[in-house]
Amino acid sequence: DEVAKLLELKAQLSCENGEIQKFTLKTAKGTRDFSPQQMAIRENVFTKIIGVFKRHGAETIDTPIFELKEVLTGKYGEDSKLIYDLKDQGGEILSLRYDLTVPFARYLAMNKITNIKRYHIAKVYRRDNPSITRGRYREFYQCDFDIAGAYDPMIPDAECVRVVQEILESLDIGPFLIKLNHRLLLDGMFAACGVPQDKFRSICSAVDKLDKSPWDEVRKEMVSEKHLAEDVADKIGQYVQMNGKLELVEKLLSDTNLTKIPAAVEGLEAMKLLLDYCDLYGVKDKVIFDLSLARGLDYYTGVIYEAVLLGDTKIEDPANSVGSIAGGGRYDNLVGMFDAKHKQVPCVGVSIGIERIFAVIEAKLLSGPDKVRTTEIEVYVASAQKNLINERMKICKELWDEGIKAEQSYKKNPKLLAQLQHCEEYGIPLAIVLGESEIQKGIVKLRNVLTRNEVEVPRTKLVDEIRKHLKTSHTNGSS
Amino acid sequence: DEVAKLLELKAQLSCENGEIQKFTLKTAKGTRDFSPQQMAIRENVFTKIIGVFKRHGAETIDTPIFELKEVLTGKYGEDSKLIYDLKDQGGEILSLRYDLTVPFARYLAMNKITNIKRYHIAKVYRRDNPSITRGRYREFYQCDFDIAGAYDPMIPDAECVRVVQEILESLDIGPFLIKLNHRLLLDGMFAACGVPQDKFRSICSAVDKLDKSPWDEVRKEMVSEKHLAEDVADKIGQYVQMNGKLELVEKLLSDTNLTKIPAAVEGLEAMKLLLDYCDLYGVKDKVIFDLSLARGLDYYTGVIYEAVLLGDTKIEDPANSVGSIAGGGRYDNLVGMFDAKHKQVPCVGVSIGIERIFAVIEAKLLSGPDKVRTTEIEVYVASAQKNLINERMKICKELWDEGIKAEQSYKKNPKLLAQLQHCEEYGIPLAIVLGESEIQKGIVKLRNVLTRNEVEVPRTKLVDEIRKHLKTSHTNGSS
Numbered sequence: 005d006e007v008a009k010l011l012e013l014k015a016q017l018s019c020e021n022g023e024i025q026k027f028t029l030k031t032a033k034g035t036r037d038f039s040p041q042q043m044a045i046r047e048n049v050f051t052k053i054i055g056v057f058k059r060h061g062a063e064t065i066d067t068p069i070f071e072l073k074e075v076l077t078g079k080y081g082e083d084s085k086l087i088y089d090l091k092d093q094g095g096e097i098l099s100l101r102y103d104l105t106v107p108f109a110r111y112l113a114m115n116k117i118t119n120i121k122r123y124h125i126a127k128v129y130r131r132d133n134p135s136i137t138r139g140r141y142r143e144f145y146q147c148d149f150d151i152a153g154a155y156d157p158m159i160p161d162a163e164c165v166r167v168v169q170e171i172l173e174s175l176d177i178g179p180f181l182i183k184l185n186h187r188l189l190l191d192g193m194f195a196a197c198g199v200p201q202d203k204f205r206s207i208c209s210a211v212d213k214l215d216k217s218p219w220d221e222v223r224k225e226m227v228s229e230k231h232l233a234e235d236v237a238d239k240i241g242q243y244v245q246m247n248g249k250l251e252l253v254e255k256l257l258s259d260t261n262l263t264k265i266p267a268a269v270e271g272l273e274a275m276k277l278l279l280d281y282c283d284l285y286g287v288k289d290k291v292i293f294d295l296s297l298a299r300g301l302d303y304y305t306g307v308i309y310e311a312v313l314l315g316d317t318k319i320e321d322p323a324n325s326v327g328s329i330a331g332g333g334r335y336d337n338l339v340g341m342f343d344a345k346h347k348q349v350p351c352v353g354v355s356i357g358i359e360r361i362f363a364v365i366e367a368k369l370l371s372g373p374d375k376v377r378t379t380e381i382e383v384y385v386a387s388a389q390k391n392l393i394n395e396r397m398k399i400c401k402e403l404w405d406e407g408i409k410a411e412q413s414y415k416k417n418p419k420l421l422a423q424l425q426h427c428e429e430y431g432i433p434l435a436i437v438l439g440e441s442e443i444q445k446g447i448v449k450l451r452n453v454l455t456r457n458e459v460e461v462p463r464t465k466l467v468d469e470i471r472k473h474l475k476t477s478h479t480n481g482s483s
Numbered sequence: 484d485e486v487a488k489l490l491e492l493k494a495q496l497s498c499e500n501g502e503i504q505k506f507t508l509k510t511a512k513g514t515r516d517f518s519p520q521q522m523a524i525r526e527n528v529f530t531k532i533i534g535v536f537k538r539h540g541a542e543t544i545d546t547p548i549f550e551l552k553e554v555l556t557g558k559y560g561e562d563s564k565l566i567y568d569l570k571d572q573g574g575e576i577l578s579l580r581y582d583l584t585v586p587f588a589r590y591l592a593m594n595k596i597t598n599i600k601r602y603h604i605a606k607v608y609r610r611d612n613p614s615i616t617r618g619r620y621r622e623f624y625q626c627d628f629d630i631a632g633a634y635d636p637m638i639p640d641a642e643c644v645r646v647v648q649e650i651l652e653s654l655d656i657g658p659f660l661i662k663l664n665h666r667l668l669l670d671g672m673f674a675a676c677g678v679p680q681d682k683f684r685s686i687c688s689a690v691d692k693l694d695k696s697p698w699d700e701v702r703k704e705m706v707s708e709k710h711l712a713e714d715v716a717d718k719i720g721q722y723v724q725m726n727g728k729l730e731l732v733e734k735l736l737s738d739t740n741l742t743k744i745p746a747a748v749e750g751l752e753a754m755k756l757l758l759d760y761c762d763l764y765g766v767k768d769k770v771i772f773d774l775s776l777a778r779g780l781d782y783y784t785g786v787i788y789e790a791v792l793l794g795d796t797k798i799e800d801p802a803n804s805v806g807s808i809a810g811g812g813r814y815d816n817l818v819g820m821f822d823a824k825h826k827q828v829p830c831v832g833v834s835i836g837i838e839r840i841f842a843v844i845e846a847k848l849l850s851g852p853d854k855v856r857t858t859e860i861e862v863y864v865a866s867a868q869k870n871l872i873n874e875r876m877k878i879c880k881e882l883w884d885e886g887i888k889a890e891q892s893y894k895k896n897p898k899l900l901a902q903l904q905h906c907e908e909y910g911i912p913l914a915i916v917l918g919e920s921e922i923q924k925g926i927v928k929l930r931n932v933l934t935r936n937e938v939e940v941p942r943t944k945l946v947d948e949i950r951k952h953l954k955t956s957h958t959n960g961s962s
Contacts, residue, residue: 029593029821031547032577032652037590040542040601061860061890061909063519068510068550069606089570090579094567100509100569111516114508120520121890129546131572143547154891163893164614170883256821284876286884340506381540393638396674398764404649405539405765411540414642430540431892455892474799 011203028083034134034142040378045366049175053356056121056170057149060163064123067107070098075342079106081449086130098130103354104148105303106340108425112152112349113342119153119158119349125358139363148332148352152339160275161307162281164354168311168330169287171356177364179314180329182290183247184299185301186275187304187333192268193295196261197239205302206230212298213243215328219245241432247294250279278307289322299333303398306334313364329357377431383472385412386423387438393417399448399466406467427453434470452477456464496780498878502864504621513613513621524845528654529604532835535649536602536628539642543602549577558585558820560739560781565609580607583627584782584817584832591631591828592821596810598632598828601640604837607950618842623688627811629832631818635752640786640813641760643833647790647809648766650835657842658793661724661769664776665754666783666812671747672774675740676718678711684781685709691777694791698724726773729758757786778812786815789918792843806836808836834884856910861953863932864891865902872896874917877943878927915950 031037038046057064076087076099088100104124112120124146128285148166151160165182172180178407192209194204210225219241226232246252253276262268272277275293280293299308311330339349350429367377383403385396396412402412413423420437427435435450435456450469451458461469490679510516517525527637536543546934556576567579580586583603590654591599604626613621630639644661651659673683690706698720705711705719725731730756754772761770784863790809811833819826848855862882864875875891882889892902899916907912916928917935929948930937940948 029553029589031593032549033577035547037547037594038545040544040599043543043545058859059886061858061888063857064522065519066517066522068514068516069608070511070514070622072509072511089572090572091568095566096511110508115518116518120519129548143549151893152544153893156872159895162876166883186851272629279878284873286880286882336853341817378542380537380539385514392637395583395744397641397760401645401763401765401783404645407538409538409540414630414637415524415637456715 005241007384018135022286027060032142036141036345041376042362042366044361044378045369049362049365052169052174053358054123054125054149054169056174058123059207061151062121062123062149064125065108065122066124066126067104067110068102070100071098071107071110071359073097075110076102079303079338079341080461081143086132088131089127102130103128104146104355105150105335108150109338109351110149110342111337112339112351113347117152117349119130119155121149121151123149124149139359144359147356147358148353150351152349152372154350158277158281158307161352162278162285162354163290165278165282165309166285166334168309168354168356169290172329173313175361175365176186177313177329177361177368180290180311181313181314182287182309182330183292183294183297184275184278185294186271187308188308189254189271189275189295190269190298192262192265192271193243194240195265196268197243198236199240202305203230207232207240208298209300210242211296212300214244214296215297215310221387244296247292247296249288249291249293250276251295253279274307285301302304303334303335303338303464305336307352308333316355321354328359329361330354331357375431379409379411379430379432381409381411381430381432382434383408383410383470384423384427384432384435385410385438386420387418388420388425389439390438392438392443395443399436399438402467403470408470424453434473436466511621513611513791520849520855521841521845523855523857524848525640525841528841528844531653532602532626532650532837533602535653536645538649539600539628539646541600541602543604544587544590545603545605546580546583548606548608550586550589552576552578552806554589554821555585555876557583558817562609562676565611567610569609581609582607582836583625584629584814585802586827587629588814588817588830588918589626591818591819591830592826593795596631596828598634600630602628610616618838620838623838626835626837627832628835631715631828631830633829637756637760637786640831641757641764643811643831644757644761644770644788645764645766647788647835648769648835651790651808654840654844656792656808656847657767659790660771660772660793661766661788661790661809662771662776663754664773664787665750665759666785667746668750668754668789671741671744672722672751673719674744675747676722677715678719682709682711686711686719687777688779689774690719691779693723693775693777694789700957708899723775726771726775728767728770728772730753731772732758755788773865782814782817784815786831787812806839807838809833810836810873831939854910858890858909858911859886859888860890860909860911861913863902863906863911863914864889864917865899865906865914865918866897867899867917868917869896871917871922874922878915878917881946887946887949903932913952916944923940 013433072091073089080102084224087102090098108124111446125145127143128146129143131142149164149353151163166180190208191204195208199207207226207230210230213222223237224242226237227234253272257272278290279293282288297308297310299310307328309332310328310421313327313329335350336348336350339351340346385399387396393416400410400412424435432453434454435451437451442448444462447460448463449458450461450465450473509839513646535702549569551838559581564579569577587603604624606622607625610624611619611622628643647661670683673686678686686705686709689701689709689736692701702716703719704894705716705727706713732751735741736751736791747873758770758772761767776787776789788809788811789807798881813831817829818830819825866875871897879889879891903914911932914932915931916930921927925942926939927945928937928941929940929952
């Protein structure tokens with residue numbers, strides 16, 4: 005401990021003496037900074053998503069970035085090893101949050117909240133093996149929408165589907181499909197096929213891999229690794245390769261092998277109701293009932309969702325997906341895990357795969373012809389001659405007072421060319437160009453940066469003229 | 484390690500079996516959740532502040548919540564002990580960020596950025612002794628605006644003052660004053676008074692306490708604890724009790740005791756220029772040159788700022804402040820600490836004391852007569868009779884399709900009274916009330932929740948009518 009203190013002191017002194025720290029300048033493994041361009045894109049995406057959440061009346065909450073370690077314990081199965089712990093510096097044992105769902109459940113139980121519709125967009129942390137190419141980071145955003153409360157079947161569940169559809173439509177990232185399934189149906193199907201009860205979860209995880217692996221491989225895992233009888237695996241295989249709409253529900257409801265299991269019937273009836281509601285909510289074309297959808301997390305108890313982006317070819321083939329971009333489901337027992345009296349608060353929700361969406365949009369925008377603007381400056385206050393800093397400042401003040409977004413060079417005597425280049429680089433639509441003779445005449449030059457057109461405007465009418473010009477360029481869509 | 488694994492497994496199993504975890508349900512010490520009401524207030528404040536940053540052309544960036552521990556080492560002096568470290572789970576040694584300034588400097592050096600104007604609003608972490616009553620938490624937001632780049636004296640520095648002024652005005656939290664001083668002048672003053680060079684920093688920290696303690700106590704600290712000669716302390720005392728405007732700069736510029744120290748002259752000339760620029764930027768009335776302003780952080784090299792909220796009595800007395808709500812200054816050497824070739828990037832910036840501002844505004848709003856709305860729902864879709872869920876869903880779909888913010892009960896057959904109470908509780912301005920007979924006639928009832936007025940509207944004109952009503956209630960300011 006003494007040594008540590010001395011080392012710290014030494015490091016401190018060496019810095020104060022202007023010595024340079026000798027270590028690689030980098031962000032922590034699996035994390036990254038976001039540039040102004042990336043942030044501008046993110047802000048735009050967040051605004052659209054939050055717009056949808058607000059259209060559906062969601063409130064938002066926030067929770068701390070770390071929780072008591074005990075809060076997270078036993079919620080993530082095998083993935084618990086990926087949780088970041090804080091160092092024990094005396095006091096409580098803390099961990100960084102792994103998702104937003106467990107803190108949400110903790111929040112509900114702690115505050116005895118029995119119904120809420122909330123969204124939460126925030127960073128979560130996983131000590132996963134980062135894969136930059138696949139866009140997997142150790143620090144990343146989650147973007148959750150959940151409805152908690154004891155309500156009637158499938159009404160909140162259907163709204164989650166509608167919310168996903170509105171978000172993906174508004175982001176304009178190409179065709180997508182929302183896969184639907186039900187945990188009760190999965191369990192019922194496993195029972196009908198003869199899977200032993202204690203193997204339900206592990207067989208379920210195997211099924212979950214069907215979006216990446218072909219059936220043959222999944223079957224091999226079931227038989228060789230998980231010691232399932234071959235004929236049982238084959239029966240599962242027949243079911244999990246089915247997908248469709250209401251007609252598939254009807255078909256399965258006449259499958260006596262399945263309907264002898266009450267859970268299966270319950271799951272199928274729920275699917276039927278959900279599909280009806282999806283129809284009423286206008287999302288019929290975007291949903292597909294898919295028996296291969298399993299989802300890894302243990303806490304789901306009812307409907308499960310997963311939205312996938314489709315490639316350019318046939319939309320109707322769900323195997324033709326380029327990846328999951330949203331997922332969720334019903335989890336009726338999670339909040340009760342935090343309540344001393346086991347009091348349950350039923351919940352259903354979806355998590356938007358915002359990082360994947362960012363990656364898609366970023367790639368599209370940064371390779372496109374248009375520059376991403378990182379500021380919203382409307383007017384740049386430039387000077388064509390020396391010693392006009394005071395005059396520039398007065399005009400900036402006037403514009404700021406009027407709420408106009410304006411800036412100027414921080415140099416006393418900047419070159420005109422450098423000032424105009426700044427305007428072009430940042431996509432600023434208008435520039436005021438100040439000169440001695442104009443000042444004496446009580447006018448300023450207002451320049452359209454794109455067309456390079458200049459008009460002379462009386463100083464007293466400057467603000468009005470700027471407003472007029474901005475309005476025109478907005479309606480022309482050129483800003 | 485084996486034992487740990489077994490314990491984890493046990494915890495997991497007990498959860499899966501529906502057993503309840505036995506620990507106090509709480510957030511980590513010094514942290515807290517934010518309710519929808521608090522979040523609504525925060526969002527409103529952030530929107531105003533970001534509006535000012537954008538009016539000044541600031542871009543935004545983001546950095547990870549943790550950094551390599553080495554990045555933070557030697558930047559915070561004595562406060563380093565308050566840094567949260569992450570547990571060593573193999574790999575890099577990491578710490579949670581302590582402020583946004585050091586990560587910003589690291590970002591500039593790492594990306595070789597030599598000029599940028601950026602804002603950053605994000606959470607930082609300090610293992611301080613939390614004081615809930617004084618609003619001091621271990622997780623809290625910082626809200627920084629900084630201008631990096633080699634520019635001409637005081638031009639970016641003056642804009643920081645203007646930004647603080649615009650923010651505090653826009654938040655409408657009462658009278659305030661922005662204190663200004665200069666590190667070179669402080670150093671020059673210490674030299675002029677005969678403080679030994681090696682005591683500059685510790686005497687500076689003592690001066691920093693003058694906003695909370697009277698001069699007598701600060702003097703005692705200087706003499707008894709820091710072993711400064713009594714006559715030297717008395718000389719300091721004469722200076723640090725001065726404050727004023729340009730006339731004070733002029734007076735000090737004629738103080739030969741001070742002007743024999745080049746640093747003091749340089750600091751005074753800088754203050755003069757800054758006050759001139761503040762005048763041009765229209766913030767003359769809000770600034771005061773205050774020789775007692777010192778600020779604790781070691782890395783300041785030029786101008787330093789601190790904004791204080793004033794009490795209700797005399798505005799001109801800076802001692803009459805209810806607390807610091809913004810602070811900052813120039814730090815020209817911090818970025819160079821991260822550069823292998825000592826390359827400096829001069830910076831100046833301010834940090835808005837957002838948590839203190841939240842506390843002030845929250846207290847005002849939550850004790851006021853108006854409810855803080857936590858959602859933006861414009862229309863609630865209610866039904867007066869049973870079995871109208873499908874009809875409600877169709878109308879919701881129609882409204883969402885048109886971008887109208889709408890919601891309905893998640894119960895199949897909710898009571899009308901409960902539905903209308905929900906509208907009042909959440910401040911929803913309009914409700915659609917569905918009934919069998921109206922549906923048959925092709926109309927719906929549109930109800931103004933506040934006035935309880937109801938009008939019958941043809942289904943086909945519903946959206947138009949809603950838009951019209953919302954417009955009226957907006958212009959009446961009643962929403």
